[in-house]
Amino acid sequence: MQSTPTNAVRWTIADLGLFEGDRVNRYEIIDGELFVTRAPDWKHQAACINIGSVLKLWSDESGLGQANITPGVIFSDSDNVIPDVVWISNDRLEHLLDEAGHLTAAPELVVEVLSPGKTNERRDREAKLKLYSAQGVFEYWIVNLKEQSVEVYRRENAALKLVATFYREDELTSPMLPDFRCLVSAFF
Secondary structure (H helix, E strand, O other): OOOOOOOOOOOOHHHHHHHOOOOOEEEEEEOOEEEEEEOOOHHHHHHHHHHHHHHHHHHHHHOOEEEEEOOOEEEEOOEEEOOOEEEEEHHHHHHHEOOOOOEOOOOOEEEEEOOOOHHHHHHHHHHHHHHHHHHOOOEEEEEEOOOOEEEEEEEEOOEEEEEEEEEOOOEEEEOOEEEEEEEHHHHO
């Protein structure tokens, strides 16, 4: 007997209306797969604010762009996420916001702070890395609260590749952010 393959459910942005009013969970769709996570905990959010503040201060001084925490990024009907922190240049920002104020294309820098659990880690290290790479993000930082480290991925040959891991005592710089310098410990 021949079996007929079943089509997996493919989620789209229109389906997110089913969860309106839920303030406990965060819903993201990557390649049609729905990822549901609990709202981040205190340490996670504190790290996001710290990272966003460091990037905002540098942005205010340089005048080159803007940082934001937990913005919606709608790449397509089946790819929409809520990164922890983003930085986008002023030149790109004005062209990438929709009427509702969501980004519709890749910011230059995306930062994800790892949440506990294998599913969350897989989402950030695999699904989001693949999505951000395909969408043209220039640099991706994965922040590990437990290890107090930052893995830096940079665009090489049209893909994001791990270039370095920085720890508390290391100074983080980026060729994309001229004269940006920050001790990793400032994130924690």
